[in-house]
Amino acid sequence: MRTVILARRRLRRRRISWNCCKKIALAVFFFSLCLCLSAEAQARWIRVGLMTAPSAPISGRSLSGRDGGGRRFSLPASFSAHARGSNVVIQGKSYASPVIVSSPHQIRCGKVSYEGELVLRARGGQVTVINRLDVEKYLRGVLGYEINPQWAMEVLKAQAVISRTYALAQMGRHEASGYDVCTTDHCQVYRGTNVLHASTDRAIAQTRGQVLTYRGDLAHTFFCSDSGGATADVGDVWGKRVPYLVVRKEPFPSGSPKARWEVSLSAGEIQNALAKKGKSVGALSQIAIERRDAAGRAAALRFTGSAGSSVLSSAAFRTLIGAKKVRSTFFEFSPDGPRTTDVPDPVQRREAPRTARKIAFDPTPLTTAEDAQLKALIEQKKFNVDERLDMILYPERRRNYLYKALGVETPAMERKREPLEQPAETAKSIPNPARTAVSASLAGGSVTLYGRGWGHGVGLSQWGAKAMADRGWSAENILEFYYPGTTIQKR
Template identity: 90%
Template sequence: MRTVILARRRLRRHRISWNCCKKIFLAVFFFSLCLAAEAQARWIRVGLVTAPSALISGRGLSGKDGGGRCFSLPASFSAHARGSNVVIQGKSYVSPVIVSSPHQIRCGKVSYEGELVLRARGSQITVINRLDVEKYLRGVLGYEINPQWGMEVLKAQAVISRTYALAQMGRHEASGYDVCTTDHCQVYRGTNVLHASTDRAIAQTRGQVLTYKGGLAHTFFCSDSGGATADVSDVWGKSVPYLIVRKEPFPSESPKARWEASLSAGEIQNALAKKGKSVGTLSQIAIERRDAAGRAATLRFTGSAGSSVLSSAAFRTLIGAKKVRSTFFEFSSEGPRMTDVPDPAQRREAPHAARKIAFDTTPLTAAEDAQLKALIEQKKFNVDERLDMILYPERRRNYLYKALGVEAPETEREREPLEQPAEPAKRIPNPSRTEVFANLTGGSVTLYGRGWGHGVGLSQWGAKSMADRGWSAERILEFYYPGTVIQKR
């Protein structure tokens, strides 16, 4: 009997030990999973606001201060700074204070995933949203691109926005966070702009970034390139092998495709003076150099005190990007009004001026070239047609035929000079030098342009046109960033 009792006790002890082992094993296993998840997560700190106070609200809020003290928080409270401390409802906490909740947290009128970090500095408090990059992208894509567009263009945007975010980590380190909520980094609106379609695009590309020679690529993007992207060296002065001029294969149907801006001589003079480029009383502006796509690259300003050269990108910044929407423009003090140009939404597979022309791509003879130049100087073509000829030189013959009212020859033999235009041909300067100028005799100049944005990298409206025609996200990215590779990180 005693032997049986001892055996039972041993068995009981064994069971207890085994149960303990199982608990320890499960604890270690789940802890490892948590560590793995933490290792895979890429946290980003987004600076939301810096102000004398901040209004925070949400359900189940709790706080932890810089000294490790944990405490509960009311459903709504105002926080402000007092030196290096954060003050909440009269109580002072060591900065930074981390506000957590199993639910979304609201700062002002916007809700956020993740946690909010309150940092005090002097009389200002900075609110930072700390969250996983994949969740951060949900608050970016819903604002930066139309969620109603095709999935392939949304996926392309997810990849470049993720790449851009990771490449910008620490950009605002001096302020205690990585990126801001404006277009200085990427526009971020938290959970206020969530959409099922952009969420799917983020999920389907999870972890995917664009790289070049092993490093994160510079994935700049704009709303509408106007038909061709810009070389980054013409915009920001530094060459990047994959951020070059790329003529888009399809026209976009962007409502921003055409624009015009009237600038006074005084407005331009003041802008130049701010840049230290004063030329006195402005009398003339010239496009001194164009890029490979025909976009204005360098401008020369001439006035009573001399002349000065400025990049068109710098000029656009000085005047204002909302007024001069792109650097893809012509100008004339007596130019055609944009009301004379058909609605760009009516275009489909080609710009409106050339849509009904069967293109003859045979190069012009010297005589025909002179004729076309004379017609251009006589303003026989509107700004849209002139820009189209710059973008697609092979279409110049068709515009010549159209202007002279003759039909294209059926053969490709050497052509005789066509009937001379009414006015004698005038010499046009070398296109690589000054080719268009405007005299400000009337005190103002009007810019007629296409596209919206700096033009570098992916054009969202151009990418939409590609996706609508069956292009995959991978093919779209290869077009706009040639030589880059999609990798998962």
């Protein structure tokens, strides 16, 4: 009897021990699962559209693939992906779209290397390449291009916060194409690992997860290169008022090499621009500043001609003429007069003159094949925002842009070659808006604008922020100045 009792006790102890083991094993499993879920939750994935073309060149080390059906397979170190219907073809083998290319190393698409994975989607005979990666890694390929990595850490940190905020606010902007953001300044310029720098990496790490919010929502963190001494009200630029995107007069001169510019515009050039906007005034005789903002920036312009007059916002005028010509809306019609005292004037530096060839535009309509070719080049991001807008405003220039992208000359360019010209040096001074001519006659056939700054002027001015950081301002102080009323939060 005693033997039976002892045997039962031993069996009970074994059951208790086995149950404990099972509980410990389950606890370890769930703890590990929580860690994985936590890591996944911390990662904020973003899909960046890299290119859309008939074929996509991919290369890298230890590449592997997974198709839309979940099938896994190894990939060569270098290959071209093609589209066949809705399938992706690699070395003659067809895979269900999308094909995900991954590697423990960077993956190269064309001439640029990327972190994360590449997603290949086939549609309409074209392959779209998408870079899927964590937002923090995405920022590494943005900051190195968008701002000078040699600048003070506090201005780099401020840029990291607004670029992160801007990226998250743009999520899904290109959803129709299967990705969130593109690689151009339509969203933010992104150059993968080709622009990595230790300083910008530190700025991203030190601000990890930080975004700018207003009343709990992501803020609109627009930024420009140089505001010219005072930021612009977003309502004057894009029409919609935002409480924290208002005129802010900067406390220090920026020292920007883009502080001064001047450009001469012909009457014909302005007339054509107005006509595209439906604001034709006939033979243009005068241009005048109709309204200024709180900083003295031109907010609206009046154009007078033989057929009457019309008013246009200066921001719209800048877009029509071209942002590379009219660099900002902070301009006057005269280089003379005393400097304004309430807006600190940036330190003057001259830009090196650039040469540009006058283009003899070929207005011949594109053939069907050429039109398809141009659309493919646009999808491949071969043109910047200004060039795409120029093609929309001036369809007769589309052939020139096509031939330029292909590296050949149009027949019109071969028939007519114009001499090279150099733009005039930057203006020596910027006048006080209250004491300079508010209008200019075009009796001579042209008008010269004398301006300051570069960009739309809304939100943070990078050169202005640099001046603040150089004087000891923190990233928090800089952001508070440019986006008053906003809050830094971690998300």
